[in-house]
Amino acid sequence: MNFADFITHHGKRVNKEAFIHLIQVSRTDNVINDKELKLLHKEGKKFGLTDPEIDRLIESEQDHHYHQPYSLHDKFDHLYQVAEMILADEVVDENEKRMLRKFVIESGFSYDKIDDLIQLLIEGVANNEDEEKLFIKFKKKLF
Numbered sequence: 001m002n003f004a005d006f007i008t009h010h011g012k013r014v015n016k017e018a019f020i021h022l023i024q025v026s027r028t029d030n031v032i033n034d035k036e037l038k039l040l041h042k043e044g045k046k047f048g049l050t051d052p053e054i055d056r057l058i059e060s061e062q063d064h065h066y067h068q069p070y071s072l073h074d075k076f077d078h079l080y081q082v083a084e085m086i087l088a089d090e091v092v093d094e095n096e097k098r099m100l101r102k103f104v105i106e107s108g109f110s111y112d113k114i115d116d117l118i119q120l121l122i123e124g125v126a127n128n129e130d131e132e133k134l135f136i137k138f139k140k141k142l143f
Helices: 010-026 034-046 051-060 072-087 094-106 111-126 131-142
Strands: none
Touching: 010 034, 010 051, 010 072, 010 094, 034 051, 034 072, 072 094, 072 111, 072 131, 094 111, 111 131
């Protein structure tokens, strides 16, 4: 990927960064399986990326610094997507939990709420809870 790939509308640049982090999550076990690849394409399209852009980002992903979203809802949305990616293969290993924890910390959540948020995300995604309903549950439980 070259620098020109990021010279686009500001929102798309941020979306590409968030998408790159989803790619990194999918690679924590060193393999992107079919379920994870399908989810990457689904999420990439939500970000406004085309299939060729998605494939190019997957092939050329590098270690990028995470720039967390500003609003609470956007932070939760990104963390929900990370949890979805972690659970795409229905196995949550310690590397994936550490990565989710890292994103939660970098998103600015207080340390006393991190474990509760991670548990809420993993259980909510595993139980196919609607993201908006889970966000409301999150706000009630943690604030």
